[in-house]
Amino acid sequence: MKLESIKDFFVTQYGIITSNRFGIFGAAIILFFGVVALLAPWIAPHELWDSLRDSNGKLAMLRPPSLEFPLGTTAMGRDILSQMIFATRTTFLIGLVSGLISIVIGANIGLFSAFYGGKVDEILMRFTDIVYGMPFLPFLIVLISLFGRNIWFVIIAICCIVWRTSARVVRSQALAIRQRQFILAAKSRGCSNLRIIYGHIMPNILPLLLLYTSFNIAWSVLAEAGASFLGFSDPDNLTWGGMLYNLWISGKIRTAWWWFAWPSICIILMVSALVFISRAYEEVANPRLKQR
Amino acid sequence: MILEIENLKTHYQTEKGVVKANDGISLSIDENEVVGLAGESGCGKSTLIRTLIRLVPKSAHVTADKMEFKGQDILSMPDKDFREKILWQGIGLVPQSAMNALNPVYRVGDQCSEAIQAHTDYNKAECERIVEKLFDAVGLQAGMMKAYPHEFSGGMRQRSMIAMSLVLNPALVIMDEPTTGLDVLVQERILRNIKEIRKMSESSVSILLITHDISVIAEMSNRIGIMYAGRLMEFAESMELFNDPYHPYTLGLKNAFPSIQALDRELISIPGSPPSLLGDLPGCLFSYRCPFVIPECEKARPPDLEIKPGHFVHCIRTDHVEEFRKLAGDKKTWQSSKSAT
Numbered sequence: 031m032k033l034e035s036i037k038d039f040f041v042t043q044y045g046i047i048t049s050n051r052f053g054i055f056g057a058a059i060i061l062f063f064g065v066v067a068l069l070a071p072w073i074a075p076h077e078l079w080d081s082l083r084d085s086n087g088k089l090a091m092l093r094p095p096s097l098e099f100p101l102g103t104t105a106m107g108r109d110i111l112s113q114m115i116f117a118t119r120t121t122f123l124i125g126l127v128s129g130l131i132s133i134v135i136g137a138n139i140g141l142f143s144a145f146y147g148g149k150v151d152e153i154l155m156r157f158t159d160i161v162y163g164m165p166f167l168p169f170l171i172v173l174i175s176l177f178g179r180n181i182w183f184v185i186i187a188i189c190c191i192v193w194r195t196s197a198r199v200v201r202s203q204a205l206a207i208r209q210r211q212f213i214l215a216a217k218s219r220g221c222s223n224l225r226i227i228y229g230h231i232m233p234n235i236l237p238l239l240l241l242y243t244s245f246n247i248a249w250s251v252l253a254e255a256g257a258s259f260l261g262f263s264d265p266d267n268l269t270w271g272g273m274l275y276n277l278w279i280s281g282k283i284r285t286a287w288w289w290f291a292w293p294s295i296c297i298i299l300m301v302s303a304l305v306f307i308s309r310a311y312e313e314v315a316n317p318r319l320k321q322r
Numbered sequence: 323m324i325l326e327i328e329n330l331k332t333h334y335q336t337e338k339g340v341v342k343a344n345d346g347i348s349l350s351i352d353e354n355e356v357v358g359l360a361g362e363s364g365c366g367k368s369t370l371i372r373t374l375i376r377l378v379p380k381s382a383h384v385t386a387d388k389m390e391f392k393g394q395d396i397l398s399m400p401d402k403d404f405r406e407k408i409l410w411q412g413i414g415l416v417p418q419s420a421m422n423a424l425n426p427v428y429r430v431g432d433q434c435s436e437a438i439q440a441h442t443d444y445n446k447a448e449c450e451r452i453v454e455k456l457f458d459a460v461g462l463q464a465g466m467m468k469a470y471p472h473e474f475s476g477g478m479r480q481r482s483m484i485a486m487s488l489v490l491n492p493a494l495v496i497m498d499e500p501t502t503g504l505d506v507l508v509q510e511r512i513l514r515n516i517k518e519i520r521k522m523s524e525s526s527v528s529i530l531l532i533t534h535d536i537s538v539i540a541e542m543s544n545r546i547g548i549m550y551a552g553r554l555m556e557f558a559e560s561m562e563l564f565n566d567p568y569h570p571y572t573l574g575l576k577n578a579f580p581s582i583q584a585l586d587r588e589l590i591s592i593p594g595s596p597p598s599l600l601g602d603l604p605g606c607l608f609s610y611r612c613p614f615v616i617p618e619c620e621k622a623r624p625p626d627l628e629i630k631p632g633h634f635v636h637c638i639r640t641d642h643v644e645e646f647r648k649l650a651g652d653k654k655t656w657q658s659s660k661s662a663t
Contacts, residue, residue, distance in 0.1 A: 148380075211422035215483075218375050218417060219437045220409035229436075233427040 043240070046314055053310030059303035063296075066115055067122040074112040078268060081107040092286050102288035105280040113273055114292055120267040121300070124181065124254045128188040129247030136193035136246070137232070137239055140200025144208055145227050155201070161194045166253055167260065174262050181264040184257060188250045196242040203235045241311040248304035255297050270297050324494050324528045325351040325374075328388035332366075332373045335381045341599050343369040343382075345552040348626065348634075351494065354526035358543030358560070360536050360575070364596055366552040367532045368418065371498050374530075375413055376404055392493060411441055414487035418498040420480045424471035431457075431467025434486045441490055456485035459522060460515045477508035481515060488519065488527070496530045501538050513541060536579050540564065545632075548572050551596045551607040554626070558633040568635040568643050570612045573650040590653050606637065613655045614639060614646055 047053040066073070076082060082090045082103065093103040101110040143154040170187040177183050207213065208231060216230050232239070257263060258271025259278070270293035277289045332344040343366045351357045361367055372378045374396075389397040391412055396404060417423045425433060434456070435449035444452070454464045460481040471479060480500060487495050500516070501509040520527055531542055539546055540560060547557040548571060556569040567573055577590040594611040597603060605620035606612070612619065616639065624638045639646075649655040 211417060211419055212425045214377060215415070215417045215423040216425070217377055218409065218415040219486075220405045220411075220440055221436075222405070225440070230425050234425070236427075 046237075047307060047310045050306075050310040050313060052306035056303035056306030056310070059299055060307065063118055063122055063300060063303075067119040070115050070119040074115040076109040076112040078112060078116045079108065080112075082109055083107070092282060092289075095288050101292050102286070104276065104289055105282050105286070110273075110289060110292060113268060114270075114296065117268045117270050117273055117293065118296070120181065120264075121251060121254065121269045121271075121296075124185055124188070124269065125247045125251040125300070128185045128192065128250040128254075129243060131185070131189045132193040132246045132250070133196055133239060133243045135189065136196030136242065137200050139193070139197040141204050141227050141231060143197070144201045144204035145223065145231065151201075154197075158194050158197050161191065164191060166191045167257065167262075170257050170262050179262065179264050181267045184254060184263055187257070188253050192246050192249050192253065196239075196246060199238065199242060200235060203238055204231050207231050207234045237311055237315040241308050241315055244304050244308040244311060248301045248308070251297065251300055251304070270294075323350055323390075324353055324355075324392060325349075325530070326388060326390045327386060330370075330373065330386040330389060331384070332369050332378060333383045333385075334379075335383060336600075339601050342552050343599060344373060345599075346623075347549075347552075347554050349547055349554065349557060351528050351530060353493075354520070354528060355545065356520075356529040356531055356543045358531045358533070358539035358546045359549055360534060360539050360546065361549030362534060362596065365549045366599075367534075367549060368498065369552075370549075371415070371496050371530075371532060374496065375409060375415060376401070406441070410437055410487075410492065411490045412492055412494065414490070414492040414495040416480075416483050416487045416495065416497040416500050419503070420483035420500070421476055421503065423483055424474075424479060426471055429468055429470055430474065430482050434467070434482070434489055437486055438489050452489055453485065456488055457482070459488075459519050460485045461511070477504055477512065480504060480508075480512055484512070484515065484519070491525055492527070493525070494528045494530065497532065499533050500531070501533065501535065509538070513538065516542065536575065548575065552599055553607060553636060554634070555608065555636045556634065558630075562630070562633055566633075567647075568629055568633070568640050569608075569637050570614050570646055570650070571608050573646060574611075574656065577650060577656075588653065590651075590656055593656060613649070613658050614642065 047057050082099070084090045084093075084098065090099065090103045090107045092105055093099050095102045099109055099111070101114060103109055104113070139154050139158065143151045166187070169191065170184065173183050173187050174180075213226060213230060216226050221229070254263070254269060255271035255274070258269050259274045261275050261279075263269055263272045263275070265272075273293040274290065277283055277286065283290060327350070328348045330344055330347045331342070334341040334343055345366075347366075347370060349357065349359075359367055359370070369378070369382075373382070373384055378384065384397065386397050389395065391408060394408075396408055399408070424430060428436075431450065431453055434453040435446065438444055438449045438452060450467070453467060457464055457467060462478060462481055462485070466474070466478070466482075474482065484497075484500070487497075497516075501512055504512065516529070520529070529542075531539060533539060543560050545558065546560045546563045548555045548563070548569065550571050555571045556563065556567065558566075563572065564576070567576060571592075574590075574592040578592065580587075580589060592611055597607055597610055605622060606624050609615045609619040618638060624636050626634045626636050627638075627640055629635050629640055
């Protein structure tokens with residue numbers, strides 16, 4: 031029975047995403063990146079940091095895309111295709127983990143704030159306002175300089191910032207649901223507060239939660255790219271933003287267009303794919319959009 | 323005695339002052355009895371329900387000389403005990419506008435089961451059997467348990483709410499406007515369902531029926547209370563109340579309802595509207611609209627006089643009742659009241 035309802039859930043989600051052409055497009059891209067991320071060590075033709083030599087034995091520095099190096103090479107003679115494949119893995123991980131954690135934080139703060147109201151609402155929402163005032167990069171710089179460049183601190187920093195919007199949106203929606211008659215009916219049945227929050231309010235804003243999960247992942251990917259480009263990422267775990275950073279410090283940004291193009295295109299593709307999926311969910315959360 | 327309330331007061335603290343939504347209500351409900359409460363909008367019916375099941379907002383201040391359910395004091399009982407032992411196990415509720423009282427994202431049967439599971443250790447199959455039995459009793463097919471609320475018609479939702487209120491065999495079910503917004507045929511069916519359930523259930527069920535529809539109350543109730551501005555104006559056996567009313571407000575209400583025996587009778591409404599419940603009004607709250615008002619009415623709060631055993635009237639001029647009854651049938655009488663002129 032439990033398994034069946036989980037299956038039901040995924041069937042419904044599949045239906046929502048595929049009901050929209052953009053949704054299909056987005057899902058296909060995410061699926062592609064997901065498979066690449068999962069199989070990275072097996073499909074990458076070269077090691078991440080190997081300096082490659084061509085058939086003449088010369089270091090393959092800054093080669094444009096060719097049959098031998100499909101996406102070109104870096105200034106150190108490293109294969110960009112392999113770097114892209116490994117970077118997909120890290121970027122995907124950071125995006126997914128921080129996107130999910132931030133929606134959990136945001137949803138809980140929003141739900142509790144709306145349900146309890148009064149002082150709880152006041153405290154949680156003023157806290158959210160404070161977080162709204164926190165700039166992401168300086169916050170990350172402080173965190174990194176205190177604890178060192180590590181992928182988990184990047185994730186923590188992103189989580190600390192990204193949840194704020196979802197908290198506000200979830201709160202406003204939960205406020206509306208809380209006033210509905212069936213919440214009062216549930217209370218009269220003797221349901222505990224937690225049961226009402228998670229059992230009665232949350233299921234009613236599920237489309238919104240999924241929408242914001244998707245948004246949050248997109249924001250996390252963007253934030254990570256920005257932070258990495260400035261050099262605040264884990265040097266051992268290359269990301270797309272990290273590749274752009276390496277390009278920037280090599281000083282070849284005007285000549286090696288291929289080094290610049292692939293990570294940028296992937297960031298754009300990933301974020302827009304997530305936005306397209308959000309769009310499909312938005313039509314469920316707000317059916318009026320469909321008519322356009 | 324299932325429920326006993328004496329001098330119940332629910333006062334809301336607002337910025338403008340104290341709003342006395344319930345001001346000194348005393349009533350009792352016996353085992354296997356239907357007590358009806360009637361009154362116009364804003365007379366405190368819903369506040370009374372919310373007070374009984376503790377769903378009043380925090381700004382409400384509740385006091386009572388006595389508020390007992392089956393001999394247990396439910397006024398001072400800790401919230402947790404009240405929620406776990408009294409709510410739904412002892413007192414069930416069919417909420418107002420049952421149309422919206424079902425959570426749209428769950429199947430109706432599951433919502434009924436949830437109420438059972440929240441209070442007992444029954445497993446899923448047992449819950450479903452209980453719900454199925456009650457669905458049958460209210461005339462819903464067992465297959466409908468798998469449906470979502472939006473697949474139900476208004477009457478079906480109302481009936482499923484009645485079934486839900488009965489899942490734990492409560493001693494008292496509070497029905498808040500159970501027939502409002504339904505067409506007469508569906509109303510009739512629901513009232514019949516309620517009667518059938520009372521006959522078939524193993525333990526006795528008392529019902530507190532709250533509505534503004536006098537005919538529903540007349541049909542169902544053993545005893546009837548007439549509420550006005552947060553107070554009980556008259557409380558008596560139903561036949562007694564209709565045949566032998568004492569309070570001018572009850573007389574006025576009777577005029578305002580069509581009767582099948584006197585079709586050509588002109589309906590007379592009571593001019594004016596209920597007073598604001600804000601602040602302190604010393605006298606009888608109906609005095610402003612009462613055609614039989616005398617200066618004494620506005621000076622002090624009338625006592626709840628027991629005219630006959632079990633017949634309470636909140637009026638000081640009960641000795642003039644014969645004269646009132648004669649004059650109440652005349653439209654001019656009502657137009658002479660203060661609020662009409």
